[in-house]
Amino acid sequence: DSGEDFLTPEFLNILFFQQKNLVIYPYVDLKHLHTLEVFTAGYSHIDLESTALYDLKQVLELESESSYSQSPTFYFIYNIVRSQVKEVLSMDNIRCVLNSNDAISDLADGGRFVFYNKKNNHFLNYSGRDLEFENHLISSAQNQEVLYDSIQKIKSTASLIFAELNNNNSFDDLPEILKEYDSQYWQKILNFTGNFFEINIPKVEELDWKPREKVKKKDNLQDFSDEYEVIVSTNKNIGKEFIQCLHEYRSKKVNSSHLKLEDLFNPLRLYSYLRNKHWKEGIPEAFLKEWISMNRSQYTLTEDDKEDFEAIFRTLQINIEIFNLPQVTPHQRIDRSYKNKRGEVEFQKENKFTPIPSIKTDWPNFRQWMLDKIFMIEKLLGIKDVAIDGVIGMDGSLKQFKGSLKLKLDHIFFEKWIELYKTEDRFRFLLRFITILSNLHDKLYGRDEKKDMPIKIKRFSFDLSLEKMLISVNRVRNDISHKDMKEQEINLLLNHTFSKIKGCYFHVLVFLVNKQIFSVAKQDKIENVKDYTEKARDYIIKTYFTSFSASDLKKIKEIF
Numbered sequence: 001d002s003g004e005d006f007l008t009p010e011f012l013n014i015l016f017f018q019q020k021n022l023v024i025y026p027y028v029d030l031k032h033l034h035t036l037e038v039f040t041a042g043y044s045h046i047d048l049e050s051t052a053l054y055d056l057k058q059v060l061e062l063e064s065e066s067s068y069s070q071s072p073t074f075y076f077i078y079n080i081v082r083s084q085v086k087e088v089l090s091m092d093n094i095r096c097v098l099n100s101n102d103a104i105s106d107l108a109d110g111g112r113f114v115f116y117n118k119k120n121n122h123f124l125n126y127s128g129r130d131l132e133f134e135n136h137l138i139s140s141a142q143n144q145e146v147l148y149d150s151i152q153k154i155k156s157t158a159s160l161i162f163a164e165l166n167n168n169n170s171f172d173d174l175p176e177i178l179k180e181y182d183s184q185y186w187q188k189i190l191n192f193t194g195n196f197f198e199i200n201i202p203k204v205e206e207l208d209w210k211p212r213e214k215v216k217k218k219d220n221l222q223d224f225s226d227e228y229e230v231i232v233s234t235n236k237n238i239g240k241e242f243i244q245c246l247h248e249y250r251s252k253k254v255n256s257s258h259l260k261l262e263d264l265f266n267p268l269r270l271y272s273y274l275r276n277k278h279w280k281e282g283i284p285e286a287f288l289k290e291w292i293s294m295n296r297s298q299y300t301l302t303e304d305d306k307e308d309f310e311a312i313f314r315t316l317q318i319n320i321e322i323f324n325l326p327q328v329t330p331h332q333r334i335d336r337s338y339k340n341k342r343g344e345v346e347f348q349k350e351n352k353f354t355p356i357p358s359i360k361t362d363w364p365n366f367r368q369w370m371l372d373k374i375f376m377i378e379k380l381l382g383i384k385d386v387a388i389d390g391v392i393g394m395d396g397s398l399k400q401f402k403g404s405l406k407l408k409l410d411h412i413f414f415e416k417w418i419e420l421y422k423t424e425d426r427f428r429f430l431l432r433f434i435t436i437l438s439n440l441h442d443k444l445y446g447r448d449e450k451k452d453m454p455i456k457i458k459r460f461s462f463d464l465s466l467e468k469m470l471i472s473v474n475r476v477r478n479d480i481s482h483k484d485m486k487e488q489e490i491n492l493l494l495n496h497t498f499s500k501i502k503g504c505y506f507h508v509l510v511f512l513v514n515k516q517i518f519s520v521a522k523q524d525k526i527e528n529v530k531d532y533t534e535k536a537r538d539y540i541i542k543t544y545f546t547s548f549s550a551s552d553l554k555k556i557k558e559i560f
Helices: 009-017 030-039 056-064 082-089 132-140 144-168 174-178 183-197 225-233 236-253 261-265 267-277 285-293 303-315 338-350 363-381 395-411 414-420 426-445 453-459 464-482 487-523 529-544 550-559
Strands: 021-025 044-049 073-078 095-099 113-117
Touching: 009 021, 009 030, 009 132, 009 144, 009 183, 030 044, 030 073, 030 095, 030 144, 044 056, 056 073, 056 082, 056 464, 056 487, 082 095, 132 144, 132 183, 144 174, 144 183, 174 183, 225 236, 225 267, 225 303, 236 267, 236 285, 236 303, 303 453, 395 414, 395 487, 395 529, 414 426, 414 487, 414 529, 426 453, 426 464, 426 487, 453 464, 464 487, 487 529, 487 550, 529 550
Parallel strands: 021 095, 021 113, 044 073, 073 095
Antiparallel strands: none
16 A cells, blocks of 8 residues: 555545545555545644543534634544444544455445445545546646645535626626636536535526537436435435435336446446436336335434425426325426525525514513514604604614513523523533523423424524534433433533533523524614624623623623
8 A cells, every 4th residue: 555546536525526425445544545635635634542532423423513623624534443444434524544454335325424345445425426536637637736725625616606697697707707718617616616615506608608628428317316416315224214215216127238337336327327317307106115115224314304304305306296295296307406595495484474572471572572563663653753764763662672682681581591501510501501591492382292302493593514513412311311420421522522512502592592693683674783793792792791701791792
């Protein structure tokens, strides 16, 4: 073995352009594995010797799911045994290379982890296609340092593209940003930008510019890799069942002589073949129902799994009678613009009807609801102006705003959230943190003993990174509460995780504050929202955060 073995277009495509993970077996010397660092621009690197860690998955979840670092972490995990590989494969928010000496080839499932047998130089669940740009980058680099600089330059270009889309929401300057590259490689760079920053990006043809050269096509087949990625990566158990159904369909319905050898065993290529040749109008209803049945794995779907199934079908614009979805005609065509519809679904969720608080059991909020409606009617009738520009300097009106805000904060137990900060015992802090969050869910959305804490967390519609972090924090609570851990083990776990737990607590505080501020601004139809928001945050910090240390207060202000 040598490090040069890993400087190939395939590894560049997998780790950098597709932002996927690698599982390499059998054993490879760590110094050779580190050659792959050249393909991980934008990340900081950590080596983990798995046998030295008490709970590898727990450590990884709390580290990798944190969004508080400017530079995300890429792990090189070696000496990892089969059971640990299975645990890591179940994780979503992680970037890593795993190296194991165990027999693990049967764990390959076509998701975000690509398996590579170093002994025979064979990928199990990956087939390199359209690697012209990767070949160009590697062949034109005189040495490893030059290759790294080229890759880092692409990462910097992607950062400029992201900033342009995020700040200006415009495609106008993208051709200027991409001009240093041959136009046939533009789409590859745009795709990398979408993968790295997890955003929807435009197609080259959407830019107001005609490429000088078209990307060469090896065939006329349509690319369905985006669909496949949604299917297999949303939920691991659902993805595994889909792949098994796919191979069963191939064995019963497809003439193998029409397929290339790699199409027979590579699920992505097989799916692409079926969608181009057999399922041009969409996936057949019979196949979908077989998939939903989970007969091959005999796995029992949980409520979360059912929601994931429905999410996959909504994303791909497939509607059949599944878990209360309305039935439509079979062979529904899949809308190729499904990525743009994700935002529409989320927008609809955010704009659901808000229930009226109970006058008997929730008088303070019913009173506030009534006042809000009266203010709205008065404004519509022109009786008085409650716009921010007209009241921000008026003591009476400003006091009214503060009163409305205080009622909103009281409704979410904000003083309890602040009191939590004074809890010195770390485990007690963790228990109270989860308990207050659970109680808040029950007050806002209703009490349900059957709901697990992860389901409650998802109901809040937190930012995705915060949601995942909260679920991980809850796992720490469960492990300490329900596992037979010794005090030394508990202290060791909390020593490693408490800074993340506290950071998560700060982000929840900011989320709750911002939600109440914008709620008051929306109900009163504030015009100068930015000015109002800044004044409201200053008021809340000076009123509620007096017990916080200067360093912690600085962290909270940075989150704001």
